[in-house]
Structure formats: C-alpha cells, structure tokens
Amino acid sequence: MLSIKNLHVSVDGKPILKGVNLEVKAGEVHAIMGPNGSGKSTLANVLAGHEHYEVTAGEVIYQGRDLLQLPPEERARQGMFLAFQYPVEIPGVSNIYLLKSALNAIRESQNLPELDAMDFLALVKDRMKLVEMPEELLYRSVNEGFSGGEKKRNEILQMAVLEPKLAILDETDSGLDIDALQVVARGVNVLRGPERAIILVTHYQRLLNYIEPDWVHVLVDGRIAKSGDKTLAYELEKHGYGWIAQESTPATV
Amino acid sequence: MNPNTAKETYLDAMGAAEKGLAGAPSWLRELRRSGAARFAEAGFPTTRDEAWKYTDVTPIVQAGFQSVAKGANGVDPARLDGFWFENLPSHRLVFVNGHYSEKLSTPGAWPEGVTVMSLAEALRDQAHRIEPYLGRCVPEKAHGFAALNTALFADGAFIHLGRGARLTWPIHLLYVTTGAGEPLLSQPRNLVVAEEDSQAVLIENYVAIGESVYFTNALTEVVVGPHALIEHYRLQEEGAQAFHIGGLHAHLDRDGRFTAHGIDLGGRLVRNDLRSVLDAEGAECQMNGLYVLGGRQHVDNHTHIDHAKPRGTSREFYKGVLDGRSRAVFHGRVIVRPDAQHTDAQQVNNNLLLSRDAEADTKPQLEIYADDVKCAHGATVGQLDPDALFYLRSRAVDETAARDLLTYAFARDVLSRLRLEPVRSQLERHLAAKLRVAALPQTQEVF
Structure with a gap:
C-alpha cells in the first residue's frame, strides 16, 4: 500500500529525515517509535503533504501512485488520513460542517453521491459513541476551546467517519489519560481490517498495550535504526533508546 | 477643481442657502451659520491632519460634487425590492439623492409616543422639538465634512421616541443614489431622540441604483436617554465608484444602551467617524464593525468612545478582510475621564490580508485618566493561518x-x-x- 524509499526531508534547510525506508502492506499496523527529535512527526507530516517540509531525495509510492506529487487534499481523497499531534483550532467553521465537507469530497472522488443530511447525521452519531464525545461538540467550531483530550478524540472521530485506507496517528496518545487512551485505541482497533493500514507514531510503548502492532520501527536521527515485531516495543520500554542509537551508529574510520 | 475653488463653491452655496432661511427660526439660522463658519475655518481635511493621515480626500474635493433638487431622478418602486430584508417587517423610509420620498416610503403606523418623519418637514412644522438636540452631539471642532453637512444638509430622518415608547419593528432608512451622470452630492442628516426607557432598532442602509460617481456625506446624531436602548445598523453598500463620508455621534444618558453595527462592503473611498459619549453612570456602548474590501477600495473607520462618567461599559469589535490593492484604516480612541471609575472597556481590531498589495493600518489609542478601571485592547494584521x-x-x-x-x-x-x-x-x-x-x-x- 505504501512504499517509502530512501526518503530525505529537510526543514528550513536542515536535514531531518536521512534515508527512510518503509514498506506498509494493507492489513498491517506499524508503530514508529523513537526519541524526541528523531524525525517521527516530520515523517507523518511529509506523508500528509505539509508544505513546510522539503523532500530532497527519495520516493513515496502510495497505492501505485507517486504520493509526493499529490496536494494534501488529493492524498486525503485517496484515503490517507493524518491524526494531528496538535490539532488546530478553526474559529467559525463548525465541526459538523468540516466533517460533511470532508466526507463528501472523498465520496465525490470515488464517484459516490453525497450523503443526505439524515444518513450523514446517523453515521456521525454512530461514530461519536465510539469516541464518547458529547454531541454538543459537533456544533462548536473545530477544536475551538476543546481540551487536549477532546481535540484528540475529535481527530479519532474524523478518522472513524472518513474511514481512511491509510491512517497515520501522530503522537495521538501523548498527554492523554488512560480513559482517553482507551478511546483512541478503540477507534483504531475498529478501523483495523484487511483493507486498511495504520501507522502509529509514538514516543511511548503505552499505546501499544491497547493496539497490538504487527511491526515496530525505531527512528533514530532520521533513519530507521531497527525494526522488529511487538516485542521490540517492550525492550524499548525497558532499556530506552540509547542502546539502539549506539548499535546503529556507523563505525567511523 | 482645485481645493480652494471647491471650498469657495461650497461657501457660495452656503451663502445662497442662508438667503433662503429668512423665515426659519433663529436657532436654525445660527446652526447653519456655525456650520458654514466651521467649514470656512477647517476646510477639507488633508493627509497632513493626523486623523486623515492615511485617507486622502483629494478625489472628493476635485470632483466638485453638487446636490440636486428634490424630485430629480425618479425611481421606480420596483427597483427597491431587492434592498428590503426578507422576512423582516419594518417601517420603511426612502431617501433619494438625499431627499425624502413620500412616494417610495411605507412607514406604516406608529405606536403612541413615536414620531418619525422627514427632517426637512419636521424643521418646517415642528422645529421646537428639534431645537434642543440638533447639532448638540457633534463636537465643535468637527472636521470639514461634518460642518459641510450641518451647513447644507437638505433632509434626513427625524425620529423621536417618547418616554417608554417601544418599537416592535425596526425603522429601515434606505438612502438611494441614482446614477444620472452629474457628480452628485447627497447629504442626509438624521436625528434620533430616544427619551427615557424607550427602545428602537434603526437600519441606515446606503445603496446605489446604477453605476455612477457620487458622494454621500451623511451625519446622524443619536440622543440616548436614561434606560433607553438604541440598536443601530449602518449598512454601507454604496456603488463601486462612490465616495462616502459618514458620521454617527451618540450621547448616552444614565444606563442608556447604544449598539452600533457598521458594515462596509461597498464604496470606493469611505470614511466613518463613530463617536459615543457615555455621559452618565452605567451607560453601555457596543460597536461592531466589518469591512470587506477588494480592488482599490479604501475604508477608514475612526471610532471614539468617551467614558465621561462611572460604571460605563464599552465593547468594540472590528474586523476587516482586505484583498487586491485595498486599504483599511482603523483608529480606535477610548478616553476614560478622571470621573469614570469602574469603567470596563474592551477593543479589538483584527485584519486579514488576502493579497500582498493590500494594506491595513490599525491604531488603538487608550487614554486613561481614572485609576480603578478595566481596559483592554488588541489589534492584529495577519494572513490566513x-x-x-x-x-x-x-x-x-x-x-x-x-x-x-x-x-x-x-x-x-x-x-x-x-x-x-x-x-x-x-x-x-x-x-x-x-x-x-x-x-x-x-x-x-x-x-
């Protein structure tokens, strides 16, 4: 589904990603872990198409297409979804309006008719139960005045409504209490299926207690330094990231 | 026309108008004379005046706008249909090129204690009711355009709400300018007097039929009595080539409430002076403004809130969107006088620039002379996030x-x-x- 080859990315001229390789197949859940500043969020944002990040080398193929050539909205229409680490507040645009615009834009690109108001509302209300969000938040401006936990739930609600093929969660677990963490996990687990793939970007192993990954990758200094199955996450929890950094440092002559 | 010639032309017109005032009450002759004198003294503002630094009125002065007689350029009532608000029953008064049109107006029935009529007519028949108020809200050192209006206004609305009178329907004042080729000047003058405990909603709506170069120089005075409530809408949707200078001057008595909504969507060069004096305890003033500009539009909002007495509240909220080569000026002056303890004043002005060539100049100016007050202001100029x-x-x-x-x-x-x-x-x-x-x-x- 997603194939990242030798991806190099700079921000303001400073190299952040220095050759990332990653293969994600439909049905898989990948966890990308790593210390602060290793490039995890950069990877998530560059996949979603943020203009601030400059790709200097490498390629990303998503469902057979050159992802890097597509504007962010086209990526979303092709089934990609990024749950933001810091969801932005948009005063004056209601949550439900955004949900409807997004869903209908995606449906339109799939040659599906717009959902009528009744069906749409039924769908949204159904997904709201999943994230345990009060209905009142639907009619508020997007994320405006939301608590940190509400913002993250709102991201998961959008994901649950839009049903992406590839969902990328950028540190969705950070700053959440256990209840909210379980809500996020439930949202992800419901989405999980043979047609979809999920990339969890996280600093902590905690989330992986609730969502079992098929693969764990450790990103250190802009490269994937180590990959393994879920047991790798436990080792990281026990020993921290230091040992991998040492192990992966190329010998100098 | 150069500025001196223009000034002379208007002064001549004032001299001629004075001759026609022979039968008018002496206070009115005096008021007209004071307007002419102030105009002679101040002339047209220039960009050397601090308050007009960013707004150059040369094109208005050069065009040599002249007022037209009542009845010129008739309007088919059907042309007004689009200007009325759907689902909003209202008392409708129409002014064409600055003159009240009985034919086009549908004022409806007024409740007891309410008088609404053409100001020209009121000055003819009921001048004694106007004498205590007209010109009193306008500061002595008002700019030349305000003086020009005082000296030469032809007509406008006179609205008097007696004690306890409350209007259910809003009063919709529609100022229409019709394009007829000549550089046309219309100078509406409105006087609103709300006695104790009265309430009304007013809509001042400036529109054009046809595309022409014209100049509206409007001035409205609002006297808000004790516990009275006036909600005022100024909807400026003038033609694309129009010049508009508008003054709105309010005086608030004890616990009086005045809300002014000012929406500027039209016009080529627009200047609004909005002034509110909270002259007794517990008065409340709200000002909401929006300007949405494109092309080479220029809109200048000068607001002035004068907290003269204790426990007054003011809320000012202005926003603007600027595209193309448009320019907006916001100057928000708030004065809290030594007497005005426990004043609560807030002011916000946010500008959104959509183009590189658009420009917004915003200047909050708080002058606080009392020590126990709550005042806040914020001004921003930015782009989309x-x-x-x-x-x-x-x-x-x-x-x-x-x-x-x-x-x-x-x-x-x-x-x-x-x-x-x-x-x-x-x-x-x-x-x-x-x-x-x-x-x-x-x-x-x-x-």
Whole structure:
C-alpha cells in the first residue's frame, strides 16, 4: 500500500529525515517509535503533504501512485488520513460542517453521491459513541476551546467517519489519560481490517498495550535504526533508546 | 477643481442657502451659520491632519460634487425590492439623492409616543422639538465634512421616541443614489431622540441604483436617554465608484444602551467617524464593525468612545478582510475621564490580508485618566493561518475552498453579533457573494 524509499526531508534547510525506508502492506499496523527529535512527526507530516517540509531525495509510492506529487487534499481523497499531534483550532467553521465537507469530497472522488443530511447525521452519531464525545461538540467550531483530550478524540472521530485506507496517528496518545487512551485505541482497533493500514507514531510503548502492532520501527536521527515485531516495543520500554542509537551508529574510520 | 475653488463653491452655496432661511427660526439660522463658519475655518481635511493621515480626500474635493433638487431622478418602486430584508417587517423610509420620498416610503403606523418623519418637514412644522438636540452631539471642532453637512444638509430622518415608547419593528432608512451622470452630492442628516426607557432598532442602509460617481456625506446624531436602548445598523453598500463620508455621534444618558453595527462592503473611498459619549453612570456602548474590501477600495473607520462618567461599559469589535490593492484604516480612541471609575472597556481590531498589495493600518489609542478601571485592547494584521489551511486540506477540502472557508468564517464572526436574523442572513449572502463563496450554514444549524 505504501512504499517509502530512501526518503530525505529537510526543514528550513536542515536535514531531518536521512534515508527512510518503509514498506506498509494493507492489513498491517506499524508503530514508529523513537526519541524526541528523531524525525517521527516530520515523517507523518511529509506523508500528509505539509508544505513546510522539503523532500530532497527519495520516493513515496502510495497505492501505485507517486504520493509526493499529490496536494494534501488529493492524498486525503485517496484515503490517507493524518491524526494531528496538535490539532488546530478553526474559529467559525463548525465541526459538523468540516466533517460533511470532508466526507463528501472523498465520496465525490470515488464517484459516490453525497450523503443526505439524515444518513450523514446517523453515521456521525454512530461514530461519536465510539469516541464518547458529547454531541454538543459537533456544533462548536473545530477544536475551538476543546481540551487536549477532546481535540484528540475529535481527530479519532474524523478518522472513524472518513474511514481512511491509510491512517497515520501522530503522537495521538501523548498527554492523554488512560480513559482517553482507551478511546483512541478503540477507534483504531475498529478501523483495523484487511483493507486498511495504520501507522502509529509514538514516543511511548503505552499505546501499544491497547493496539497490538504487527511491526515496530525505531527512528533514530532520521533513519530507521531497527525494526522488529511487538516485542521490540517492550525492550524499548525497558532499556530506552540509547542502546539502539549506539548499535546503529556507523563505525567511523 | 482645485481645493480652494471647491471650498469657495461650497461657501457660495452656503451663502445662497442662508438667503433662503429668512423665515426659519433663529436657532436654525445660527446652526447653519456655525456650520458654514466651521467649514470656512477647517476646510477639507488633508493627509497632513493626523486623523486623515492615511485617507486622502483629494478625489472628493476635485470632483466638485453638487446636490440636486428634490424630485430629480425618479425611481421606480420596483427597483427597491431587492434592498428590503426578507422576512423582516419594518417601517420603511426612502431617501433619494438625499431627499425624502413620500412616494417610495411605507412607514406604516406608529405606536403612541413615536414620531418619525422627514427632517426637512419636521424643521418646517415642528422645529421646537428639534431645537434642543440638533447639532448638540457633534463636537465643535468637527472636521470639514461634518460642518459641510450641518451647513447644507437638505433632509434626513427625524425620529423621536417618547418616554417608554417601544418599537416592535425596526425603522429601515434606505438612502438611494441614482446614477444620472452629474457628480452628485447627497447629504442626509438624521436625528434620533430616544427619551427615557424607550427602545428602537434603526437600519441606515446606503445603496446605489446604477453605476455612477457620487458622494454621500451623511451625519446622524443619536440622543440616548436614561434606560433607553438604541440598536443601530449602518449598512454601507454604496456603488463601486462612490465616495462616502459618514458620521454617527451618540450621547448616552444614565444606563442608556447604544449598539452600533457598521458594515462596509461597498464604496470606493469611505470614511466613518463613530463617536459615543457615555455621559452618565452605567451607560453601555457596543460597536461592531466589518469591512470587506477588494480592488482599490479604501475604508477608514475612526471610532471614539468617551467614558465621561462611572460604571460605563464599552465593547468594540472590528474586523476587516482586505484583498487586491485595498486599504483599511482603523483608529480606535477610548478616553476614560478622571470621573469614570469602574469603567470596563474592551477593543479589538483584527485584519486579514488576502493579497500582498493590500494594506491595513490599525491604531488603538487608550487614554486613561481614572485609576480603578478595566481596559483592554488588541489589534492584529495577519494572513490566513497556514496550519488551519493545511488542516482543512488534509481533510480533503481543496485549497481554494479552504481559503474561502477560512476567510468567510473570519468575517462572519462579526455578522454573528447582529441581533436581527433577517439582516444577518442577508448580509451573509452579500458577504459570500463578495468573497465569491457559497454561503455557509450557521454554526448552530445542522447544515
């Protein structure tokens, strides 16, 4: 589904990603872990198409297409979804309006008719139960005045409504209490299926207690330094990231 | 026409007008004379005047605008249909090129204690009711345009709300200018007197039929009595080549409440002076403003809130969207006098620039001479939030739609403060049309 080859990315001229390789197949859940500043969020944002990040080398193929050539909205229409680490507040645009615009834009690109108001509302209300969000938040401006936990739930609600093929969660677990963490996990687990793939970007192993990954990758200094199955996450929890950094440092002559 | 010639021409007109005032009451002759004297002294403002630094009125002076007689350029009533608000029954008064049109107006029945009529007619038949108020809200050192209006206004609305009188319907004052080729000047003058405990909603609506170069020099005085409540809408949708200078001067008595909504969508060069004096305890003033500009439009809002007595509240909220080579000026002056303890004043002005060539100059000016007060202000000039744009795009909304959506949401924030729903929704449609976006549903509506 997603194939990242030798991806190099700079921000303001400073190299952040220095050759990332990653293969994600439909049905898989990948966890990308790593210390602060290793490039995890950069990877998530560059996949979603943020203009601030400059790709200097490498390629990303998503469902057979050159992802890097597509504007962010086209990526979303092709089934990609990024749950933001810091969801932005948009005063004056209601949550439900955004949900409807997004869903209908995606449906339109799939040659599906717009959902009528009744069906749409039924769908949204159904997904709201999943994230345990009060209905009142639907009619508020997007994320405006939301608590940190509400913002993250709102991201998961959008994901649950839009049903992406590839969902990328950028540190969705950070700053959440256990209840909210379980809500996020439930949202992800419901989405999980043979047609979809999920990339969890996280600093902590905690989330992986609730969502079992098929693969764990450790990103250190802009490269994937180590990959393994879920047991790798436990080792990281026990020993921290230091040992991998040492192990992966190329010998100098 | 050079500035001196223009000034002489208007002074000549004032001299001629004075001859026609032979039968008028002496106070009115004196008022006219004082306007002429002030105009002779001040002349037209120039960019050397601090208050006009960014607003150059040379094109107004050069065009040599002249007023026309009543009855010139007739209007077919059907042409006005689009100007009335849907689902909003109102008392409708129409002014064509500065003159009241009985034929086009449908004022309806007035409740007891309410007098609404043409100011020209009132000055003829009921001058004694006007004498105590007319000209009293305008500062002595008003600029030349205000003086020009005082010296030469022909007509406008006189609204008198007796003690306890309350209007259910708003009064909709429609000022229409008709394009007829000549550089036309219309100078409406309105006087609103709200006695103790009275209430009314007023809509001043400036529009054009046809495209022509004209100049509206309007001035409204509002006297808000004790516990009276006036909600005032100034909807400026003048023609694209129009010049508009507007003054709105309010005086608030004890616990009086005055709300002024000013929406500027039209006009080529626009200057509004909005002044409110909270001259007794517990007075409350709200000012909401929105300007949405494109092309080479220029809109200058000078607001002035004078907290003269204790426990007054003022809330000022102005927002602007600027595209093309447009320019906006906001100057918000708030004075808290030594007497005005426990004043609570807030002022906000936010400007959104959509183009590199647009410019906004914003200047809050708080002068606080009392020590126990709560005053806050904030002014911003910025662009669309790139993070918000990316967020919307990452949710499949295309870039143009995302920009339009954010812009519309920014501007609609002001319209959401308009209490009259039919006015709000019509303006939302006009706003959407101006921004070339489809009108969005209300935040509170499902869709």
